[in-house]
Amino acid sequence: MYSILIAEDEELERKGLRFTLEQDRRFNIIGEAATGREAVEMAEKYKPDIILLDIKMPGIDGLQAGKIIREKLPEAELIILTAYGKFSYSRQAIRIRAADYLLKPVRPQELLDSLEKIINRLKNKKEAEETLVPPSFIPYKEEEELIEEIKLANLNNIKPVIEKISKVINTRINRPTEEILKSLAYELIILTSRAAISGGADPEQVAELKKKTVLNLKNSKISGRFLEWVEDMIRGFVTLITENWGSGSNSLIDMAKNYINQNYQKSLTLDQVASFTHLNPSYFSRYFKEKTNMNFVEYLTRLRLEKSKELLLSSKLTVDKIALKTGFRSNSYFTSVFKKYEGITPTEFRTTYGQKNL
Known part of the structure; x- marks a missing residue:
C-alpha cells in the first residue's frame, strides 16, 4: 500500500x-x-x-x-x-x-x-x-548545486561539484562497479538535460543530444575515466544553452535586465528577479555581479536614477511624484540617493541642466 x-x-x-x-x-x-x-x-x-x-x-x-x-x-x-x-x-x-x-x-x-x-x-x-544498487546516487545538496551551475553554463564551477559527487559515491560504495557508474552517469544525463532546458536550451536539441548521449553511454566503458566522461557530457548540454543565449533574448542576464527595466517603479527585490530567471537567489546574485560588474541593488538604483533624470528634464512633475514614479520610497530618500551619485539634488539638477536644454 x-x-x-x-x-x-x-x-x-x-x-x-x-x-x-x-x-x-x-x-x-x-x-x-x-x-x-x-x-x-x-x-x-x-x-x-x-x-x-x-x-x-x-x-x-x-x-x-x-x-x-x-x-x-x-x-x-x-x-x-x-x-x-x-x-x-x-x-x-x-x-x-x-x-x-x-x-x-x-x-x-x-x-x-x-x-x-x-x-x-x-x-x-x-x-x-x-539488488544492492542504490536508486539514487546524487546527494540533494550537490544535485541542487550542479543544476544551478549548469543553468548558468558555468563550466569552471561544474567540475568541482562533479568531483564532490564522485567522492560521496566512493565513500558510500567501495570500488563502484561499471554497472553502478553507468547508473550514476544515466542519472546525471537526466539531471543535466532538465537543467539545460531550464537554462534556456532548445528542448528539441536537448532531446536529440540526450538520445545520442545515452547511446554513447551504452556502448562505452567509463570505469577509470568517469569524471572525464561526465565533464564531456555536461559540456555538450551547456553548449546548447550558450548557443541559444547567442540569439539574445534567451540570455539569463538579458532576461533579468528586461524584467528589472519593466518593474523598476515597483518595490523590486533580488528574490523576485531570481525567481523570474528560475535561479537560486544566491546564485543569481553572484552571477549578476559577475556579468554586469555591479550588484543587483546598485544596478537597480542606477536605473532608477537615469529614469528620474529623464523625467526631471522632460516633464513638469514634482520631485515628489518623480521619486514615487521611479521606485524611490520617499522624496527624502530619493534626494539623498540622487545627491550621493550625482553630487547635487534633483531640484538643482533640473534647474541646471533643464535650462541648458531649453
Whole structure:
C-alpha cells in the first residue's frame, strides 16, 4: 500500500481527490493539508510515498512547500496540481523534481494514470534496493548545486561539484562497479538535460543530444575515466544553452535586465528577479555581479536614477511624484540617493541642466 498526502486549499477539490483515491485499495490517504505550511509539517511527520501539491495555497505556495519537502524527503514523489496550464510552472517544478503536473480540475483517470507510472517507478526503486544498487546516487545538496551551475553554463564551477559527487559515491560504495557508474552517469544525463532546458536550451536539441548521449553511454566503458566522461557530457548540454543565449533574448542576464527595466517603479527585490530567471537567489546574485560588474541593488538604483533624470528634464512633475514614479520610497530618500551619485539634488539638477536644454 502507498501512502498519499493531499495538499489542496479548496475543500471541494480535496473531497474529489480523496474520493478518486479511495476507490483504489493500493492507496492510503494519511492526511489532508489546506496550506503549504501544513503540507510541510504533515509530510515531515508522516513521510508519505506520494504528495499531491496544489501550486496556489495560502502562505507558502506549493512550489515553495515542495522545495522544503524535497530537502526533508528526497525520495517522496510529488505531483503538482495547477489551474494555470500544465507547463506554466515547469521550470520551477523541475527544481523540485516533480513526477507530474496535472491541470485542475483533475480528471480521475488522469490522476490514476499518473499514479500508475509512479507506482511502477517505486517498484523499480525497491527492486534496485534489493539488488544492492542504490536508486539514487546524487546527494540533494550537490544535485541542487550542479543544476544551478549548469543553468548558468558555468563550466569552471561544474567540475568541482562533479568531483564532490564522485567522492560521496566512493565513500558510500567501495570500488563502484561499471554497472553502478553507468547508473550514476544515466542519472546525471537526466539531471543535466532538465537543467539545460531550464537554462534556456532548445528542448528539441536537448532531446536529440540526450538520445545520442545515452547511446554513447551504452556502448562505452567509463570505469577509470568517469569524471572525464561526465565533464564531456555536461559540456555538450551547456553548449546548447550558450548557443541559444547567442540569439539574445534567451540570455539569463538579458532576461533579468528586461524584467528589472519593466518593474523598476515597483518595490523590486533580488528574490523576485531570481525567481523570474528560475535561479537560486544566491546564485543569481553572484552571477549578476559577475556579468554586469555591479550588484543587483546598485544596478537597480542606477536605473532608477537615469529614469528620474529623464523625467526631471522632460516633464513638469514634482520631485515628489518623480521619486514615487521611479521606485524611490520617499522624496527624502530619493534626494539623498540622487545627491550621493550625482553630487547635487534633483531640484538643482533640473534647474541646471533643464535650462541648458531649453
